[in-house]
Amino acid sequence: MNSAINLENVKKTLGSREVLKGISFTVERGDIFGYLGPNGAGKTTTIRILLGLLQASLGKAYILGQDINLSETRRKVGFILEIDGLYDNMTAEENLQYYLRIYGMPKARGSIDRLLDSVGLGDRAKDRVGTYSKGMRQRLALARAMVHDPEILVLDEPTAGVDPSGQIEVRQIMLDVAHKENKTIFLSSHNLDEVQRICNRIALINRGEIELYGELESLRRDMGGGGVVIETAEAIPEPLLAELKNLPHLGLHDAKERSLIFSPQEGTEVSDIVSLLAGRGVKIEGAARKEPSLEEMYSAILKEAEPP
Amino acid sequence: MRDIGPIITTSIRNNLRSKALTISFLGLALMLVVGAVLIFCLLFVAPALEAELPGRSELELYLGLIMFITCLFGVGININVFTFLPLTREKSRGVIESLLATPLEAKDVWLGKSLALFLPGLVLGEVFTLIALIAVNYIYFVPKVGFLITPWIAISSFVAVPLIFICLSLLVHLIGLTGRPATGNVVAQIFLPVIAALMINLGSHRILDITSWPFTLTNLGIAVAVGVVVILLQPRLTKERIVLSRQE
Numbered sequence: 184m185n186s187a188i189n190l191e192n193v194k195k196t197l198g199s200r201e202v203l204k205g206i207s208f209t210v211e212r213g214d215i216f217g218y219l220g221p222n223g224a225g226k227t228t229t230i231r232i233l234l235g236l237l238q239a240s241l242g243k244a245y246i247l248g249q250d251i252n253l254s255e256t257r258r259k260v261g262f263i264l265e266i267d268g269l270y271d272n273m274t275a276e277e278n279l280q281y282y283l284r285i286y287g288m289p290k291a292r293g294s295i296d297r298l299l300d301s302v303g304l305g306d307r308a309k310d311r312v313g314t315y316s317k318g319m320r321q322r323l324a325l326a327r328a329m330v331h332d333p334e335i336l337v338l339d340e341p342t343a344g345v346d347p348s349g350q351i352e353v354r355q356i357m358l359d360v361a362h363k364e365n366k367t368i369f370l371s372s373h374n375l376d377e378v379q380r381i382c383n384r385i386a387l388i389n390r391g392e393i394e395l396y397g398e399l400e401s402l403r404r405d406m407g408g409g410g411v412v413i414e415t416a417e418a419i420p421e422p423l424l425a426e427l428k429n430l431p432h433l434g435l436h437d438a439k440e441r442s443l444i445f446s447p448q449e450g451t452e453v454s455d456i457v458s459l460l461a462g463r464g465v466k467i468e469g470a471a472r473k474e475p476s477l478e479e480m481y482s483a484i485l486k487e488a489e490p491p
Numbered sequence: 492m493r494d495i496g497p498i499i500t501t502s503i504r505n506n507l508r509s510k511a512l513t514i515s516f517l518g519l520a521l522m523l524v525v526g527a528v529l530i531f532c533l534l535f536v537a538p539a540l541e542a543e544l545p546g547r548s549e550l551e552l553y554l555g556l557i558m559f560i561t562c563l564f565g566v567g568i569n570i571n572v573f574t575f576l577p578l579t580r581e582k583s584r585g586v587i588e589s590l591l592a593t594p595l596e597a598k599d600v601w602l603g604k605s606l607a608l609f610l611p612g613l614v615l616g617e618v619f620t621l622i623a624l625i626a627v628n629y630i631y632f633v634p635k636v637g638f639l640i641t642p643w644i645a646i647s648s649f650v651a652v653p654l655i656f657i658c659l660s661l662l663v664h665l666i667g668l669t670g671r672p673a674t675g676n677v678v679a680q681i682f683l684p685v686i687a688a689l690m691i692n693l694g695s696h697r698i699l700d701i702t703s704w705p706f707t708l709t710n711l712g713i714a715v716a717v718g719v720v721v722i723l724l725q726p727r728l729t730k731e732r733i734v735l736s737r738q739e
Contacts (some may be wrong), residue, residue: 197735234592236734254493254594268589270501272508277501284497285593 185248187212187335187367188233193242195228202228204391205242210369210384212334215361217382217399218371219481225391226371227265230339233369234262246335258286261328262337267320271313275304275323278312279330286331295330302326302356318349325356335367336360342374350374354381379477387484394484403474406483410436410473411445411453416466419443423463433459444473493595498603503611506573516572517615523564524619528627531557536631547636548702555644555701556694557627558620560687562648565619566656567683569612570663575676578604578667582737587668591730601664601728609660613653620648641702651710655686658717665724669732686713 188210195203203225210216220226231237232244235251249256269278279295299305302322307315312323321341328336341357342350358381361368372378378385385402387395395402418440427435427443433456434446445456457470475483507513535553539545581587590600624640632639659682667675690710694701699709 231734235730236588236591237731254596257592257594260592262589262592264585264588264592266583266585266588268585268587270505270586271584272505273501281497281501282593284494285590285595287494287594 185245186210187214187247188216188369189243189245189248190229190232191243191245193229193232193239193244195225195232195237196240197228202391203232203239206388206391206393207242208386208393208396210367212367213361213365214384215357215368215370215382217378217385218369218388219373219375219378219385219477220388221485224388226388227339229388230262230264230337230369230371233337234260234264258331259334260337261331261333261335263321263324263328263339263341265339267324269312269320269323269327272311274309274311275299275315275326276308278323279327282327282330288331294332298326298330299323301359303352316349318345318352321345321349321353322356325353329360329366333366335369337369339371340373341370342372342377350377357381375477375481385477387481389485389488394488395480399477402480403477404472406475406480411447411456412469412471412473413443413445413456413460413467414469415441415443415460416468417441419465423465426463430459441468493599495595495599495603495606498590498595498600499607499610502577502604502607506577506607507611509577512572512576516569516611519572520565520568520615520619523568524561524623527560527564528557528623531560532627532631536627540631540635545636547639550632550636551639551641551644551702552694552697552700554624554627554632554639555641555647555706556691557623558644558648559652559690559694559701561623562616562620562652563683563687563690565616566609566612566652567616567659567687569615570608570656570660570679571676571683573608574663574667574679575672578664578672578675582668582672585737588734588737591733597668597728597730597733600733601661601668604668605657605660605664608664609653609657612656616652617649643704643707644702647701647707647710651707651714654714655710655717658714658721661721662717662724665721665728668736669724669727669729670736 186209190206190208192205192207193203194201194205206229218226218229228237232239233246233251235257244251246256247259251257276295279298283289296305299308302325304319304322304326307319312320315323325341342353345353354377357368360366370378370382382399384397385399386393419438424438427433432448432451434448435443436446437444447456453470453472457467460467531553539549539553587600591597628638659679663675663679666678693699694706699706
């Protein structure tokens with residue numbers, strides 16, 4: 184079966200600037216794919232290529248195995264762009280009806296009420312969009328993205344400028360859509376916490392190049408370097424610390440008052456370290472593999488990529 | 492080409508919901524048309540009818556000018572009023588970009604927006620012209636010389652003028668979509684007074700007989716000239732150019 188989205192060595196030059204320098208990645212069906220990067224990294228250009236708004240200078244972009252420039256392919260994609268593109272003078276209902284007609288589904292009007300209810304705008308359906316708050320506009324934009332029941336949603340900063348409670352609502356809608364309706368979501372966002380909470384795979388773009396790409400959990404494991412953090416009930420006595428330092432297979436990395444950080448050699452498990460410490464009379468409160476947060480990964484990658 | 496009906500109807504509805512623009516459009520059109528009709532009737536038609544034997548060709552000339560100007564302003568003012576603001580707003584608010592991300596093509600959006608601008612003006616212009624034709628005839632001509640109308644006046648007013656303005660609407664939208672809406676607006680703002688002044692002078696100074704086929708042909712020629720410019724510029728109409736022009 185074809186992947187949901189597939190970019191193969193896509194390059195894009197605007198004027199004299201090479202905005203995308205040959206990026207490749209795949210989004211599998213059912214993924215909630217986070218697309219990260221600083222301002223000007225090439226996120227919006229990638230999205231525009233995915234939606235057929237810009238043409239790749241080189242390389243290919245496929246949606247469900249088909250050329251994105253075919254109108255039939257675009258019919259399978261719902262989207263939120265950087266600017267919502269809603270008509271302020273029209274009501275929420277009219278905005279959705281308009282898009283239903285554009286997608287050639289005027290008879291699906293009944294679905295509008297359900298959709299507006301699902302994004303919490305049922306009671307404001309007949310109000311002009313110009314009177315909506317930013318959060319309500321984004322929820323309506325999300326409803327518009329789903330109005331023709333697409334297989335893939337391409338969302339550019341859907342929670343940008345939305346207050347925290349609005350962000351939670353939009354995030355919950357995205358999760359519901361992905362899990363209950365089995366849709367693929369391509370989410371471009373600056374909100375790393377949001378991406379960490381809902382995405383299973385990510386790509387990080389910087390200066391037009393993909394710096395990091397893969398399954399979020401395995402990336403976190405890899406970038407954590409296999410570190411182990413042991414939390415203890417009491418401070419570790421100095422003689423014991425000295426003894427642990429002399430056991431190279433444990434790789435004691437750092438010792439704070441009530442926590443020890445190890446980088447164990449291959450073959451040494453968390454349970455081995457726990458048993459050893461327990462055998463020395465250390466009361467252990469917790470033990471876990473150390474995994475960096477997405478924010479830490481993001482900062483580390485960007486710092487690494489900084490020109491000298 | 493896809494079904495552009497939704498773009499046309501929604502754009503017309505959206506434009507007309509802007510009270511300031513609608514009032515400007517109707518007010519300006521009404522003022523210009525009523526003003527022009529009154530000036531011609533009071534200054535030229537009424538004195539001509541006071542003569543013992545009013546010249547039929549002279550009366551037809553005045554009627555021709557009245558109908559032509561009425562149609563020109565009725566159809567043209569709409570394009571002048573509605574070109575700039577709605578297109579600027581729709582581009583800056585991402586409406587156009589969103590439409591282009593649907594199965595629609597750039598050409599569909601262009602045609603839809605152009606027709607949405609042209610059609611209300613067409614209806615208004617034709618209705619105004621028809622009212623002017625009937626009113627001037629029944630108030631001034633019927634009692635003395637009977638109902639006046641020549642086929643060339645009718646064709647110039649009801650066919651050639653709308654053709655000129657549909658081409659103009661296509662041109663200003665082509666320029667506005669692929670570049671700055673303000674540039675398209677400048678073309679529209681200059682076009683109407685220039686064409687009005689040119690054709691009125693040609694007619695009133697009898698360089699071209701407004702009731703004759705050469706006048707109609709001249710109007711059709713202007714429509715063709717604008718149409719040719721549209722055809723020449725049409726290769727510029729790509730999604731990429733439209734999307735990137737928003738940032739200019």
